[in-house]
Amino acid sequence: MNFITIRRGTPAALALVALAACGDSGSEPEPRADPPRATAIAVSPPSANLSSLGETAAFTATITDQFGAAFSGPVTWSSSDPDVFSASAVGVVTAAANGSGTLTATHESLSATAGVTVRQTAASVGVVSGNGQEGTAGQPLTETVVVRVDDEGGSPVAEAAVTFTTVEGNGSADPATAVTDPAGLAETSWTLGEAEGVQSLTASVADGVSAEVRATAGQIDPPADSAVYRVVFNATWSSATHPDDFPGGAHFSPLIGAVHNDSVSFWASGQTASPGIEQMAETGGTTLLAGEIRAHIPDNVLSVVNGRGIGSPGRATISRVVVRLDHPRVMLVTMIAPSPDWFVGVDGLSLQDEFGQWLDELQVVLYPYDSGTDDGVSYTSGNDDSSPKEPIRSLRGVSPFSDAQIGTYTFTRIDASPGR
Numbered sequence: 001m002n003f004i005t006i007r008r009g010t011p012a013a014l015a016l017v018a019l020a021a022c023g024d025s026g027s028e029p030e031p032r033a034d035p036p037r038a039t040a041i042a043v044s045p046p047s048a049n050l051s052s053l054g055e056t057a058a059f060t061a062t063i064t065d066q067f068g069a070a071f072s073g074p075v076t077w078s079s080s081d082p083d084v085f086s087a088s089a090v091g092v093v094t095a096a097a098n099g100s101g102t103l104t105a106t107h108e109s110l111s112a113t114a115g116v117t118v119r120q121t122a123a124s125v126g127v128v129s130g131n132g133q134e135g136t137a138g139q140p141l142t143e144t145v146v147v148r149v150d151d152e153g154g155s156p157v158a159e160a161a162v163t164f165t166t167v168e169g170n171g172s173a174d175p176a177t178a179v180t181d182p183a184g185l186a187e188t189s190w191t192l193g194e195a196e197g198v199q200s201l202t203a204s205v206a207d208g209v210s211a212e213v214r215a216t217a218g219q220i221d222p223p224a225d226s227a228v229y230r231v232v233f234n235a236t237w238s239s240a241t242h243p244d245d246f247p248g249g250a251h252f253s254p255l256i257g258a259v260h261n262d263s264v265s266f267w268a269s270g271q272t273a274s275p276g277i278e279q280m281a282e283t284g285g286t287t288l289l290a291g292e293i294r295a296h297i298p299d300n301v302l303s304v305v306n307g308r309g310i311g312s313p314g315r316a317t318i319s320r321v322v323v324r325l326d327h328p329r330v331m332l333v334t335m336i337a338p339s340p341d342w343f344v345g346v347d348g349l350s351l352q353d354e355f356g357q358w359l360d361e362l363q364v365v366l367y368p369y370d371s372g373t374d375d376g377v378s379y380t381s382g383n384d385d386s387s388p389k390e391p392i393r394s395l396r397g398v399s400p401f402s403d404a405q406i407g408t409y410t411f412t413r414i415d416a417s418p419g420r
Contacts (some may be wrong), residue, residue, distance in 0.1 A: 002352075004409075010239065015115060018027055024047060024070060034066065036064060036065040036066070036067065036069065036071060037065055037066060037071075038064070038071045038073055038107055038108060038110060039064065039065055039066045039110075040063070040064045040110065041061055041062065041063050041064075041075075041105060041106075041107050041110040041111065041112045042061070042062050042064075042112050043059055043061050043103070043105050043112045043113065043114045044059065044060050044061075044062065044114075045059065045111055045114065046114050046115070047114055047115040047116070047117070048093065048114070048115075048116050048117070049117045049119065050085070050093075050095040050116070050118045050119075051119060051120060051151065052095065052120060052121065052123070052151035052152040052153035052155060053095050053096060053097070053118070053120065053151060053153055053155035054094065054095060054153040055094070055095045055152070055153060056092050056094050056095075057092070057093050057094065057116070058090075058092050059077075059091040059092070059093065059103060059105070059111065059114055060091060060247060061075045061077075061091065061105035061107070061109070062226040063075070063107050073107050073108070074107065075091070075105050075106065075107050076089075076105070076106045076107075077089065077090075077091050077103065077104070077105055077106075078103070078104045078106070079093065079101055079102075079103060079104075079116075080101040080102040080103075081099060081101035082096070083096060083097055083099070083189060084096060084097050084098070084099035084100065084116070084118055085100045085101060085103075085116050085118055086104055086300065091105065093116055095118040096118070096305075097118060098118050098119055098120055098158075099117075099118055100115065100116065100117040100118070101115075101116055102114070102116070103115075104114050104116060106312040109385040110280060120151045120157045120158075121151060121152070121157075121207070121209065122149045122150070122151065122157050122205040122206060122209050123151050123152040123209060124149070124150045124162050124209060124211075125147050125148070125149055125150075125162070125203050125205060125209055125210055125211040126147060126148050127145070127146075127147055127203070127205065127211050127213055128146040128147060128148050128152065128185065128268060129143060129144075129145070129146045129212060130143045130144055130145035130146055130187075130190070131145070131213050131215075131354065132215070132354035132355065133215040133216075134215065134216045134376050135192050135215055135216070135217055136192070136218065137192055137193065137194050137195065137196055137217040137218050138171075138191070138192060138193070138194045138217075138219065138279035139162055139191065139192060140190065140191045140192075141189070141190050141191075141192065141215055141278070144187045144188065144189050144190075145164070145173070145187060145188050145189070145201060145203070145213050146185055146186070146187040147162060147185070147186055147187070147211055147213075147249060148180075148183070148184045148186075148202045149162065149180050149184045149186070149205055149209075149271070150184060155184075156180070156183050156184025156185075157180060157181070157184050158180055158181060158184060158190060159179055159180060159181045159383070160179065160180045160184070160186075160201050160203065160205050160206075161177055161179055161206075162177065162178050162179070162180060162186040162204070162205055163176065163177050163203070163205070164176055164177070164178070164188045164201055164202070164203055165188075165189040165201070165202050165204070166190075166193070166199070166200065166201050166202070167200070169193045169194070169195050169199075170192070170193045170195075170199040170200060170201065171190060171191045171192040171193040171199060171201075172190075172191055173188040173189065173190050173191075173201060174188060174189050174191070175188055175411065176188075184406065185204070186203070188203075188254060190213070190215065192215060192217045193217065194217075195217065196217050196218035196219060196220070197216065197217060197220050197301075198214055198215075198216055198220060198353075198355060198357065199214070199215055199216070199217055200212050200213065200215075201214075201215075202360070203414070209257050210259050210281050213340075214353065214354060214355070216355055220355060220357070222356075223325065223352070223356055223357050223358050224358065224415075225324060225325055226323065226324045226325070226415075227322075227323055227351065227358040227413055227415055228321070228322050228323075228413065228414050228415035229320075229321045229322075229323065229351065229411045229412060229413055229414065230317065230318070230319055230320070230321075230411075230412045230414050231305075231307070231317070231318040231321055231332070231409060231410070231411055231412075232315065232316070232317050232318075232408075232409070232412070233252075233255060233310070233315065233316045233317075233318075233334070233408075233409055234315050234392075234407050234408045234410065235252055235311075235312040235313055235314045235315065235316075235405045235406070235407040236312075236313055236404075236405060236407045236408070237250060237312045237313070237336065237407060237408065238313050241402060241404040241405075242400065242401050242402045242404060243402070244400040244401070244402065245262065245378060245379060245400045246379075246400075247338050247379040247380060249337075249338065250311065250312045250337070250338075251285075251309060251310060251311045251312055251314075251337050252309055252310055252312060252314075252316075252334045252335065252336065252337065252344075253280065253284025253285075253308060253309045253334050253337055254284065254286055254306065254307065254308055254309040254312075254334070255305070255307030255308070255309075255316065255318065255332055255333070255334045256280060256286040256289050256293075256304075256305070256306060256307075256332075256333060256334070257293075257304070257305035257306075257330060257331045257332030257333060257345075258293040258296075258301050258302075258303065258304055258305060258330070258331045259301065259303045259305060259321065259322065259323050259324075259327050259329070259330055260293075260296065260300055260301045260302065260327055260329050260330075260331060260336055260348075261300050261326060261327050261328070261329060262299075262329060262348065263299075263300045264296050264300040264301065265331075265347055265348055266289070266292065266293070266331045266347050267331075267333070267345070267347050267392060268347060268348075268392065269369065269391075269392050269393060269394060270391050270392065270393070271391060271392055272372065272389050272390075272391060272392070273371040273372055273373055273389065273392055274288075274289075274292055275288050275292075276288035276289030276290070276291065276292040276293075277289060277343075277371055277392075278341070278371055278373040278389075280333055280335055280343060281333075281335055281339075281341040281342060281343040281369075281371035281373065282335075282340065282371070282374055282383075283335070284309070284334075284335040284337055284340045285289050285312070286306075289333075289357070290304055294381075297333050301327070302322070302323070302327035303322070304317065305330070305331075305332060306318075307332075307334075309334070312407075320405075320414075323351050323358075325356075328350050328351055328352045329348050329349060329350050329351070329378045330346065330349045330351065330411070331346065331347040331348065331349070331350075331388075332345055332346055332409065333345030333346075333347075336368055336406070338379050338380055339376075339379055340374035340375070340376025340377075340378075340381045340383075340384070341370060341372070341373045341374035341376070342368050342369065342370055342371070342395060343368070343369055343371060344366040344367070344368055344369065344406045344407065345366070345369070346364055346366075346409060347363065349362075350390060351392055351411060351413075358413060359411070359413065360409065360412075360413050361410065361412045361413065362410070362411045363408050363409070363410045363411075364408060364409045364410075364411075365405045365408055366405060366406045366407045366408060366409065367394060367395070367396040367405060367406055368394070368395040368396065368401050368406050369392055369393065369394055369395060370387050370390075370392065370393050370394075372386060372390030372391050372392050373385065373386055373389050373390075374386055378400060379400060
């Protein structure tokens, strides 16, 4: 038998001791993991198209680490062309002028981009001057017709093509097409047709946006002393048009209003609500407002107007509203329910045109108002009276409402009075 003798302290002995120590541990040391570090950044959405000046779009930036996990860190936002759009510290861009550029999100040495294009779209055409003129049949009007084209935010749209057209017998416009200047203005000269009476000229841009200009040729018959209208309230307020916390049981309170002259007003944006408007807007009650209306009969008010309440979406019809030359205006309101103090309506709405003739039809688009009498901010807020009262104000586009309309009032003349 052969024996190997290892003396204590020799290199071989030390190696065996080391091997024994490793065997005693039962495992090898874990490799040290790298700490998370940002390796990529992405922007969403990849692009945005803005159609009106002042319109905004929100972007988000996502940072990930080397393992693909979300990484938290500060992000800096910047616009390649602040004259076209600005960028806020939280990634919201605001349109300033037509053009395009790049939005950049930066974290340390990482960056990502999104494209932003601003191209105004015509949303309305308004008549600036030349409406309501009196002229001679077959002759040019003395004043040119000037219209202004605006985008959804009310900013003028330059370089928009405006087409001026007339129906047969209502003359012609020269030029028939004009391009708006930097102020959004376009003009034309209108030569009236040969027929006497009221004539019209339509100024239109793409997508069916238009305005009507009217003038008289020669003498026109005086309007009838009175006219009769049917009023249809078409409520379009719904979870589809106003999805933010849309309430259950959505409805409108009974309609309440008045036929009146221009010497009285029952409510207006920027004014403080009367007790009657407060009661209507907060509870749907009509007693106080009806009393305020009757207090002006017969001098300034011809009659009280009433209609039924409806669910929304829905439709209500007031079959007969009589107006007179000395009382040609209408006030009509209804509560948005449930709500703290919100309502829709009109006040001082004239059913005569610029020549004093009774309109055949008039449609009014309705948006929500806050009566300023309750501080609630949601549909189902508890009673919290405002002290002092705030002025009546529009809630269009203010949460929980979207920018969409609440509904329409349509006034249609239904009588066949002489002189119509």
